[in-house]
Amino acid sequence: MSRVAGVDLGGTNITAVLLNGDDEIVDRERRKTPEGGPEAVVAQIVKAVAKLDKEPRAIGVGAPGPIRDGVVMTAPNLVGWQEPFDLAGALRDALDLPVGVDNDATVGALGEWTAGAGRGASCLLGAWIGTGVGGGLVLDGRPYRGAFGGAGEFGHMIVHRGGALCGCGRRGCVEAYAGRAALEGAAVTAAQAGRPTAMLEIQERLGKRRMTSAVWATALEEGDALARRLFGDAIDALGCGLSAVINLLDLDTVVLGGGLAEKLGEDFVEAVAEATRPRVLTGADERRFLLAELGDDAGAIGAAALAREALG
Amino acid sequence: MSRVAGVDLGGTNITAVLLNGDDEIVDRERRKTPEGGPEAVVAQIVKAVAKLDKEPRAIGVGAPGPIRDGVVMTAPNLVGWQEPFDLAGALRDALDLPVGVDNDATVGALGEWTAGAGRGASCLLGAWIGTGVGGGLVLDGRPYRGAFGGAGEFGHMIVHRGGALCGCGRRGCVEAYAGRAALEGAAVTAAQAGRPTAMLEIQERLGKRRMTSAVWATALEEGDALARRLFGDAIDALGCGLSAVINLLDLDTVVLGGGLAEKLGEDFVEAVAEATRPRVLTGADERRFLLAELGDDAGAIGAAALAREALG
Numbered sequence: 001m002s003r004v005a006g007v008d009l010g011g012t013n014i015t016a017v018l019l020n021g022d023d024e025i026v027d028r029e030r031r032k033t034p035e036g037g038p039e040a041v042v043a044q045i046v047k048a049v050a051k052l053d054k055e056p057r058a059i060g061v062g063a064p065g066p067i068r069d070g071v072v073m074t075a076p077n078l079v080g081w082q083e084p085f086d087l088a089g090a091l092r093d094a095l096d097l098p099v100g101v102d103n104d105a106t107v108g109a110l111g112e113w114t115a116g117a118g119r120g121a122s123c124l125l126g127a128w129i130g131t132g133v134g135g136g137l138v139l140d141g142r143p144y145r146g147a148f149g150g151a152g153e154f155g156h157m158i159v160h161r162g163g164a165l166c167g168c169g170r171r172g173c174v175e176a177y178a179g180r181a182a183l184e185g186a187a188v189t190a191a192q193a194g195r196p197t198a199m200l201e202i203q204e205r206l207g208k209r210r211m212t213s214a215v216w217a218t219a220l221e222e223g224d225a226l227a228r229r230l231f232g233d234a235i236d237a238l239g240c241g242l243s244a245v246i247n248l249l250d251l252d253t254v255v256l257g258g259g260l261a262e263k264l265g266e267d268f269v270e271a272v273a274e275a276t277r278p279r280v281l282t283g284a285d286e287r288r289f290l291l292a293e294l295g296d297d298a299g300a301i302g303a304a305a306l307a308r309e310a311l312g
Numbered sequence: 313m314s315r316v317a318g319v320d321l322g323g324t325n326i327t328a329v330l331l332n333g334d335d336e337i338v339d340r341e342r343r344k345t346p347e348g349g350p351e352a353v354v355a356q357i358v359k360a361v362a363k364l365d366k367e368p369r370a371i372g373v374g375a376p377g378p379i380r381d382g383v384v385m386t387a388p389n390l391v392g393w394q395e396p397f398d399l400a401g402a403l404r405d406a407l408d409l410p411v412g413v414d415n416d417a418t419v420g421a422l423g424e425w426t427a428g429a430g431r432g433a434s435c436l437l438g439a440w441i442g443t444g445v446g447g448g449l450v451l452d453g454r455p456y457r458g459a460f461g462g463a464g465e466f467g468h469m470i471v472h473r474g475g476a477l478c479g480c481g482r483r484g485c486v487e488a489y490a491g492r493a494a495l496e497g498a499a500v501t502a503a504q505a506g507r508p509t510a511m512l513e514i515q516e517r518l519g520k521r522r523m524t525s526a527v528w529a530t531a532l533e534e535g536d537a538l539a540r541r542l543f544g545d546a547i548d549a550l551g552c553g554l555s556a557v558i559n560l561l562d563l564d565t566v567v568l569g570g571g572l573a574e575k576l577g578e579d580f581v582e583a584v585a586e587a588t589r590p591r592v593l594t595g596a597d598e599r600r601f602l603l604a605e606l607g608d609d610a611g612a613i614g615a616a617a618l619a620r621e622a623l624g
Contacts, residue, residue: 066594121459122459123458123459135560137560137561139451139456140451140454140456142452144451144452144561145562146435146561146562146563147434147435147562147563147564147565147598148562148564148594148595148598149562150562150593150594150595151560151561151562152560152562153559153560153562153593154560156559156593157555157556157559157560158471158552158555158556158591159470159471159472159473159556160471160472160473160474161471161472161548161549161552162472168593170590170591172552236473237473240470240473240484243469243470244469244470244471244556245560247465247468247469248447248449248463248464248465248466248469248557248560249449249456249458249463250457250458250459250460250461250462250463250464250465251458251459252459252460253459278482279470279482281462281465281468281480282378282460282462283460283462286459286460
């Protein structure tokens with residue numbers, strides 16, 4: 001296989017990696033994400049790619065927000081990026097290389113599928129449990145984007161109609177129970193209402209401004225009752241959502257990643273699998289539930305897989 | 313295109329149709345489904361196909377129950393059919409023709425996609441609202457079966473965890489609110505508990521042994537309060553389930569069929585679309601919600617599409 005580059009475009013950093021023909025990372029460049037809008041981001045990506053050890057044959061980019069045919073429709077996490085922008089086209093013009101651009105959640109799934117925990121899967125969901133809850137799909141051995149490029153919104157599947165308010169303004173989404181932001185909101189509300197918990201104290205002790213994954217991990221380890229209750233509810237909501245995906249799509253593999261999943265590790269994966277299996281209609285035992293392996297590199301490695309796709 | 317046959321294998325009847333190269337039905341045979349088990353069913357299908365006006369180049373069969381690679385795993389609706397049986401293999405041996413076999417819900421979606429309401433769709437769910445709730449998927453312009461052949465179980469996606477008990481033994485599935493059997497159970501329970509309703513009287517007036525789709529249609533037309541409340545709840549559950557499917561798969565088309573949908577018609581489709589759209593994350597207006605067009609023929613026509621697939 002050819003040498004390709006993968007670029008992970010995040011709200012804070014741009015990471016570019018160079019992969020050799022064996023899908024090994026042979027070079028890596030990191031830059032701050034500029035705040036001057038799309039053109040500045042394109043210039044920064046071009047600079048990062050130019051600094052790589054060798055010239056790639058194609059590049060792929062994982063970018064935040066919904067993407068259609070290489071056009072980033074909205075990117076609320078990128079400063080100065082208000083209008084739809086043809087990122088693939090602009091990079092193609094600037095680099096004169098084949099370019100693939102896709103949503104970061106899809107790209108993450110693609111990374112775990114090609115070079116991580118999901119290798120060899122036929123039908124896979126990558127579920128990312130972090131501040132929010134996202135997802136990416138590989139179906140019948142191909143990345144799946146949907147009719148308009150917006151597929152994979154696992155976090156906004158409703159599992160409890162009329163339930164908890166979600167950041168998206170709807171009620172009962174998976175993210176409203178299992179996203180770190182939602183968990184933090186519920187914990188703070190409960191603590192302020194006088195529910196006994198050491199969570200705020202743990203947060204202070206660890207010197208965190210937010211209730212990070214590390215705060216949750218510590219609180220669960222110390223047996224904090226509120227943390228356990230909220231977290232049990234999160235696991236249950238994930239189990240409902242994943243069983244819905246499996247009953248609909250008959251997946252063979254679920255890869256769990258994102259800050260919360262990676263901090264809590266295999267115990268988290270096992271708890272989610274246990275909440276899912278009794279709700280799966282057939283062949284519950286045949287599904288694999290796996291912890292993501294690539295960590296922060298999933299995006300860049302998945303983007304490199306996009307580059308291979310763009311090469312054809 | 314070639315002449316092919318499609319066979320709809322149901323619990324009561326076997327229907328075989330012959331399609332010409334323009335996908336028009338040019339002949340049709342109907343037989344009682346025999347109760348002597350798989351071999352008797354194979355013999356009956358062979359007889360029905362032999363009676364068709366001309367010999368087809370390939371045949372397809374839509375059969376109940378989960379199917380893997382042409383093997384019917386279980387078929388609780390077929391008498392004497394307890395063990396997995398290689399229906400595709402047996403028919404190939406008996407007819408010496410290419411044979412495709414798939415689940416009836418998938419085949420129904422395939423029928424509506426190739427020759428019915430869903431023509432031209434890229435990503436489609438066929439949702440069948442009858443005694444139970446089923447589904448079939450076409451994704452990226454190809455029938456989608458999942459890793460083990462069991463995809464499409466829309467009716468068993470959980471939309472209300474801890475909610476109503478479903479026939480599958482779990483709680484909160486779409487089917488537990490929107491299947492005709494579940495609706496009947498809830499109506500009878502409410503009537504017996506003294507809730508004012510004319511539903512049982514309407515059922516008697518129409519001379520029905522069960523609370524059929526016609527009974528529901530009449531009760532809704534006459535403004536029966538219990539029927540309206542239960543039916544509103546069914547529509548709401550369908551809206552939650554469909555929005556979950558759309559957010560996950562970014563479909564462009566939903567086709568609604570099955571006894572209840574077809575009896576209630578366009579009003580039903582519009583009500584379901586209205587319950588779904590506000591819960592769709594992006595591009596709600598781009599999705600088409602359509603009433604199935606093929607009625608009882610969807611299975612046989614979809615099976616003929618399987619035959620074309622088997623021809624390659």
